[in-house]
Amino acid sequence: MxxxxxxxxxxxxxxxxxxxxxxxxxxxxxxxxxxxRTIEERGRAAFSACAICHSTKDPEAPGYAQMVGPSLFGVYGAKSGHVATYDYSQAMRDANLTWDEATLDRFITRPNDVVPKTRMAFVGEADAEKRAAIIAYLKTLK
Ligand code: HEC
Structure with missing residues (x-):
């Protein structure tokens, strides 16, 4: 050596x-x-498509800045509409989903198919590899 x-x-x-x-x-x-790069790091990079609308910060922390969408901090494993202070669409409020891997994968593929009339104006991510990486990154936000 x-x-x-x-x-x-x-x-x-x-x-x-x-x-x-x-x-x-x-x-x-x-x-x-x-x-x-780890899958989480690749997910973090791919998350740039989401970061224009989503914070990854704790919405209860001081100085939290509300963006167009709710923070995705703690979203993995949570119920849909998980940020108490965010004004969700009626569609999201009624969705009653649990954001596990399968549900997140379907939602990120085509948000409107999973939550019709959602206010999330994102066409969807067609690349399964990217979706898996994004979900792996979401798991780290806690
Ligand atoms: C153009 C802005 C925009 C983009 C881009 C966007 N979102 Fe969203 N997202 C929203 C809005 C607005 C909502 C709330 C939807 C509602 O109330 O119907 C939302 C809701 C969500 C929810 C549900 C959160 C909860 O608390 O139940 C998840 C999960 C989510 N987005 C993930 C993503 C991911 C992952 C990406 C990137 C692949 C992404 N979003 C890209 C605007 C966006």
Whole structure:
């Protein structure tokens, strides 16, 4: 290991472009960062499509800023209409769903199919991989 470190610093200039000094990770060395990201990290990136309308902050915390949609903090496993201070549509109030994996997956695919007349103006995410990543990220919001 010491030898490797010394060789690394001696050859730093020559091998800098090959990723010397970075973590020994084949995927990182080839620049394939998607392969080293966890599903939650990919979900966080994909969540940018949701973040224009949804906060991920605790709605009960001081300084919480209400956005167009309700915060999705704590949404995983909760009942539909889970933010007490948010003015949901009648459709969402009557929906009586539990936001588990299957229900979230269907809702994110096509919100209007699951909650007809929902006020969530989002056409849907067709990519199943992205939906799974978003749901994995939602689970971390607690
Ligand atoms: C254009 C704004 C907008 C976008 C984009 C959007 N949403 Fe929403 N979302 C809303 C609104 C508004 C509601 C409340 C709907 C209602 O009351 O009918 C909502 C409700 C929800 C709910 C129900 C929350 C609860 O408390 O029951 C979930 C879950 C949800 N959105 C997830 C997502 C996810 C995940 C994405 C991204 C893939 C997303 N939304 C994108 C506006 C949006």
């Amino acid at each position: 010491i030898n490797a470190v010394r060789a690394c610093s001696l050859l730093a200039l020559a091998v800098a472009a090959m990723g010397c000094g970075r973590q020994d990770n084949g995927a990182a060395a080839t620049g394939d960062s998607a392969a080293v």
